[in-house]
Amino acid sequence: MKAKININRPEITSEEIASRRDFQSVLKSYNAAAKPIWQKPWFLSSVAAVVVAGTVIVTLMQINQPQEPFAEKANTLMPDLPTDTTDERLPFIKPPLEDVDVNYTTFSVNANKGKTLEYESGTKIHIPDNCFADENGNLLSGEVEIKYREFHDPVDFFVSGIPMDYDSANTEYTFESAGMLEILAYQNGKPVFIHPEKEIKVEMVSDYDGTQYNLYRLDTTAENWVCEGKDEVIKEQVQVMADATDAVQLDVWGEEVSENVSPKEKEVKKLETEIKTIQKEIVEIKKQEPKKPKKLRKDRYTFNIDVDAGEFPEITVYKGLQWEVGRENKNFNAKWYEITWEDISLTEKEKGVSYNLILTKSNDKRTVTVYPVYEGKDYETAVQQFTKKFAAYSTKLNNRKVEEKRKQEEYEARLKQLEEERATRQKAWEDERKKWEERQRKFAERQRKQAQNINYGSIRRVFSISGFGIFNSDYPTRYKSSETLLVDFTDENGKKLEVDIAYHIDRNKNSLYAHYVYSKSFGGKYRFTYNPNAQNVLFVAFPENKIGVFTEDDFVKIKKKSGTYTFKLKIADQEFTKIDEIKEFLDI
Secondary structure, three states: OOOOOOOOOOOOOOHHHHHHOOOHHHHHHHHHHOHHHHHHOOOHHHHHHHHHHHHHHHHHHHHHOOOOOOOOOOOOOOOOOOOOOOOOOOOOOOOOOOOOOOOEEEEEEOOOOOOOEOOOOOEEEEEOOOEEOOOOOEEEEEEEEEEEEEEEEEEHHHHHOOOOEEOOOOEEEEEEEEEEEEEEEEEOOOOOOOOOOOOOEEEEOOOOOOOOOOEEEEEEOOEEEEEEEEEEEEOOOOOOOOEEEEEEEEHOOOOOOOOOOHHHHHHHHHHHHHHHHHHHHHHHHHOOOOOEEEEEEEOOOOEOOOOOOOOOOOHHHOOEEEEEEEOOOOOOOHHHHHHHEEEEEEEEEEEOEEEEEEEEOOOOOEEEEEEEEEOHHHHHHHHHHHHHHHHHHHEEEEHHHHHHHHHHHHHHHHHHHHHHHHHHHHHHHHHHHHHHHHHEEEEEEHHHHOOOOOOOOOOEEEEEEEEEEEEEEEEOOOOOOOOEEEEEEEEOOOOOOOOOOEEEEEEEOEOOOEEHHHHHHOOEEEEEEEEEOOEEEEEEOOOOOEEEEEOOHHHOOOOOOOOOEEEEEEOOOOOOOOOHHHHHOOOO
16 A cells, blocks of 8 residues: 655644654653652562562563653763863754755554555555554554654764764764664654554665664663664565666776867967967078178278179178178189189078189189178168168067067966866866766675675665664674874864864765764864774864865875874865755765
8 A cells, every 4th residue: 555645734844843852741740640669668668578570570661661752852972071171062963054954754644544655765664553642552543644764874874963873881882874764753743652562664775784783773862772673684686787877987987088179278279389480480580680781891802793683682782792802712813803704603601691702714613702892882871771671670570579478478378277277177087087986886886786686775674663763773883993193173274173073984884983072182182093094084064054074085195193183174165955965075
C-alpha cells in the first residue's frame, strides 16, 4: 500500500518539532504524586527482604522501559577539559548553520491501518495496525503525521548538529556511521507515541554492508547514545550496469586541458608578428642610412667618372661627384692616367663609402679602391642635402624604434596576463583532475561491489523501534592519530579567527570528528591530533552561513610532526543555503 501524503494539513515547523521534543511536563503530575519509597515507614525494615526481587524488577523495567519522549535541552556535551578552562557550554543538538538542515519528508498515515512508507532513498518503514498511542498509552485513531529524514555522510551529520560522539566507560569514541535517521509522529500538532505492544520495522538503505555496526538511539534527555543491539543486514543480489558517464571519463581522461586558443593568446601572437615586422623594417631603414659626403683632398689622386644614377642612387644624389684613390692602393701609379683604357666599371665595396674602380685594356685589368668626394661648393651643397636626408632618415628610424618599444611593452603585459590565465586554467585543470580521481575511486568502489553481486544502494539495514527519535547504525571508533600540533586559526590573509568547533573528516571513513576548540588552554592554542596518512579535511562554520576549509592538499603541506601550527582557512565568499553547495565546496 502506498503512503498517503497529506498536503492540506498545515506543516509542523522545525521550531515546533524542537520545542515539542521536551515532554517532561507530561511526567510532572506523575512525579509530584508519587511519594519516594524511601520515605515509607516500612521501607527500612523490608529492604533486605526485597533487595533480590527489586533487582529483578529493575532489570525488567529497564528491558521493557516505556518509550520516553525525546527532549532537546540547551545543555552541553562537553569533553574532558583542563581545569583552567572556562565552562562555555554549547547546546546538545544545534545545527551550525541557519536554515540549512536535512529536510523532513512528511507522510500521512491512518492510525487504525497498517501501511508501508517508502522514503526517497528507498528506505521502507513498515507501520502495523493500531500502532499509535497518546502519552497515556491510549490507542489513537484518525490521521497521524510521520516526519522522517536520513543522514548518510559527514556533511549531513554536520548540518544536523547531531553529536557523533559516544562515551563508553569514560572513553570517548566517534561514530563511523552506516546511516542515521530521525522519525517523529504528530496528531493535531501534538507528539504521539508507539503503543507499548507495537513496533515499527525500518529497512534503511545504506552504502555499508559490514556487521560491526550497532544500533544506537539518541537519548536527548540524558544527552547520550543508548545501544539498542544489532541491526540485520540484507543484501539484494542485483547486478547493475556501470555508470556510462564515469566509464567514458575513465577512458578519455589523461588528455591535456583543451587547446582552445583564448583571445589573449591570439592577441599575444599578433603582437609577436607585428614586433618581428617592425624589427625587419628597422634593419632595412638602417641600410638606407645616408653617408656624409667627404671633402676632396688636394694630396690625393682623383678620377672623374660618369655614374649611372639608377645603379648607385646613394652617391649620385649629390652634384660634382669625384672619386678619390684610397691610400690602400700601394701600387697605384700616376702614369695610369696616360693609358687609354678600353673599359672602366664601378662596383660596390661598402655601400655609400667605398667602391672598386676596374680599369681594363686587352688582358690588362687593374682594380683601384676609390671613395666618393666633393670639392668646393659642390661639397657644401652635398653636406646640406645630407643633413636633410639624415634628419628624415633619423625620424623614420626613431619612429619605428618607438613603435617597436610600445609594441614590446604591450606584448610583455599581454604575455603576463596570458601566463596568469594559463596558471588559472592549469589550477582549474588540476582541481578537475582531483575531482575526477575521486569519481574514479567511487567508480572503482561500485565496480568492486558489483563484482560481489551487490547493487550499489541495495544494502538494507533492518531493525525495529518501539519509540520515535533519532537512530544511528554505527561503529564506535577511536581516532588513530600519530601527529600532535598546538594550533590556532587565521584566514588566508593572516587575520586571526575565533573558532568554537572545528570539524574533521577522513575521506576513507564515514565519520565526523568534532574538535572542541573552545577548550584550548595551551598558551591560547588547541591541541590537535591527526593522522597524516589519512585523507584529511578540516572545516569551520562561521556566522552568516560562511564556511572555512583547510583542504586535503593543505594537510599534505604540513611538514611538522609537533610544535605549533596555524591553520590558514580558505573562507568561501558565498553564504551557504543548501547542503549540496556545502558538499561541492568541500568536495565531498
